[in-house]
Amino acid sequence: MAQINPSILSADFARLAQEAEAVRGSDWLHVDVMDNHFVPNLTLGIPVVESLSRATDIPLDCHLMIEDPDRWAPQYVEAGAGSVTFHVEAAAAPVRLAREIRAKGARASMALKPGTPIEPYEDLLPELDMLLIMTVEPGFGGQAFLDIMLPKIRRTRELIAKHDLELWLQVDGGVSASTIERCAEAGADVFVAGSAVYGAEDPAQAVAGLRSLAESASADAWWACAH
Numbered sequence: 001m002a003q004i005n006p007s008i009l010s011a012d013f014a015r016l017a018q019e020a021e022a023v024r025g026s027d028w029l030h031v032d033v034m035d036n037h038f039v040p041n042l043t044l045g046i047p048v049v050e051s052l053s054r055a056t057d058i059p060l061d062c063h064l065m066i067e068d069p070d071r072w073a074p075q076y077v078e079a080g081a082g083s084v085t086f087h088v089e090a091a092a093a094p095v096r097l098a099r100e101i102r103a104k105g106a107r108a109s110m111a112l113k114p115g116t117p118i119e120p121y122e123d124l125l126p127e128l129d130m131l132l133i134m135t136v137e138p139g140f141g142g143q144a145f146l147d148i149m150l151p152k153i154r155r156t157r158e159l160i161a162k163h164d165l166e167l168w169l170q171v172d173g174g175v176s177a178s179t180i181e182r183c184a185e186a187g188a189d190v191f192v193a194g195s196a197v198y199g200a201e202d203p204a205q206a207v208a209g210l211r212s213l214a215e216s217a218s219a220d221a222w223w224a225c226a227h
């Protein structure tokens with residue numbers, strides 16, 4: 001079952017509760033936390049996540065594009081996140097951090113920038129609930145999807161199958177009606193979409209449209225049949 005996670009980076013930050021309501025029916029709400037150090041952009045932090053988790057019953061999928069996630073990620077669980085993603089490029093001790101996130105009661109997820117390969121992290125995969133493959137350079141919404149990430153998505157799906165893991169494979173960046181099927185065919189099952197959802201006239205309908213495209217593309221994919 002394909003999951004669609006609208007990214008509030010493309011929403012109106014002054015109306016976050018209403019923007020969450022506008023995508024009712026979504027699996028998760030994707031919350032991009034940027035610190036202007038790990039990425040050249042600054043968004044929001046723990047107080048906003050706390051308020052948003054009280055304002056919506058859609059679970060929060062927090063993507064931390066920050067330095068020192070070892071220090072901050074557990075605090076996002078306490079703030080109400082149901083899933084916390086840290087970048088492996090920024091984490092000092094990714095296994096310890098994933099275990100801490102899980103011990104606090106959230107799903108643990110690790111992200112890879114476009115230039116970071118999956119292969120060195122094969123042995124870490126059982127420690128995770130989700131792996132995020134960035135399909136743009138992190139930092140901004142509205143960028144063009146990087147087709148060259150498709151082989152990495154496929155190789156990651158092969159590793160998940162090889163180890164028989166219940167690991168979600170998320171893609172983020174440039175996901176839209178014209179790119180989501182390629183991601184699903186390659187092996188992604190969780191799709192973050194910012195501008196394709198909040199730029200649409202009816203965001204909830206955009207979520208439903210993306211989900212239906214992803215589900216039909218993955219229905220006959222090699223990895224779905226093999227699972």
Ligand SMILES: O=C(CO)[C@@H](O)[C@H](O)COP(=O)(O)O
Nearest residue numbers: 009138139141142174194195
């Ligand atoms: O993490 C990021 C950007 O760094 C994303 O979550 C963007 O918010 C996705 O936006 P679109 O590419 O879908 O417009």
